Amino acid sequence: EIVMTQSPATLSVSPGERATLSxxxxxxxxxxxxxxxHKPGQAPRLLIFGASSRAPGIPARFSGSASGTEFTLSxxxxxxxxxxxxxxxxxxxxxxFGQGTxxxxx
Amino acid sequence: EVxxxxxxGGLVQPGGSLRLSCEASGFRFDNxxxxxxxxxPGKGLEWVSGITWNGNRIGYADSxxxxxxxSRDNAKNSLHLEMNSLRPEDMALYFCxxxxxxxxxxLASWGQGTLVTVSS
Numbered sequence: 289e290i291v292m293t294q295s296p297a298t299l300s301v302s303p304g305e306r307a308t309l310s311x312x313x314x315x316x317x318x319x320x321x322x323x324x325x326h327k328p329g330q331a332p333r334l335l336i337f338g339a340s341s342r343a344p345g346i347p348a349r350f351s352g353s354a355s356g357t358e359f360t361l362s363x364x365x366x367x368x369x370x371x372x373x374x375x376x377x378x379x380x381x382x383x384x385f386g387q388g389t390x391x392x393x394x
Numbered sequence: 395e396v397x398x399x400x401x402x403g404g405l406v407q408p409g410g411s412l413r414l415s416c417e418a419s420g421f422r423f424d425n426x427x428x429x430x431x432x433x434x435p436g437k438g439l440e441w442v443s444g445i446t447w448n449g450n451r452i453g454y455a456d457s458x459x460x461x462x463x464x465s466r467d468n469a470k471n472s473l474h475l476e477m478n479s480l481r482p483e484d485m486a487l488y489f490c491x492x493x494x495x496x497x498x499x500x501l502a503s504w505g506q507g508t509l510v511t512v513s514s
Binding site for chain 1: 429431438439440441444453455456489493498499500501502504505506507
């Protein structure tokens with residue numbers, strides 16, 4: 289089973305600033321890495337797939353990058369609607385999620 | 395428009411059984427892998443199980459292996475999760491999610507979830 293580890297658990301950022309979220313895989317997942325945004329009472333929303341490709345309709349302020357088993361989600365110029373919980377997920381060997389990063393308003 | 399509607403959740407005693415269903419519409423159901431993902435109260439997302447378009451490959455999280463069974467009925471555009479020997483730690487909101495035509499694809503569409511409560 290591939291273990292995904294996200295950091296930090298909570299990130300406090302002011303609106304308009306940049307947020308950087310990290311995710312590490314316990315073994316290689318290639319580029320089979322996705323990021324999701326999840327708000328209370330809603331279904332999770334796919335943001336990034338293939339480590340760096342934005343899903344349809346996702347604003348350009350969301351970007352993903354990868355270096356080996358280390359993955360990063362960056363959100364430039366945070367908007368009020370961006371404050372949520374973010375999960376990384378590998379889909380190279382079935383699926384597994386990180387424990388999530390809560391992005392909160394500073 | 396893709397729609398996934400889960401049903402079958404409810405209150406069950408520890409050791410009991412429950413069968414979840416997911417009705418799909420808006421896409422060619424028999425072309426896509428399908429999945430179950432859950433979220434326990436106050437916790438993160440946990441992948442539970444997945445099944446390929448034709449049912450030839452099935453996977454389970456270690457936490458549910460041997461107790462849960464995923465299945466699909468392509469003629470009825472439906473996905474199911476048979477849950478046996480339920481434990482308090484199985485209590486969660488269970489989401490149905492659509493994968494890709496290939497096995498290795500993200501979860502692009504999700505339902506709203508059905509709540510399973512395990513308590514005596």
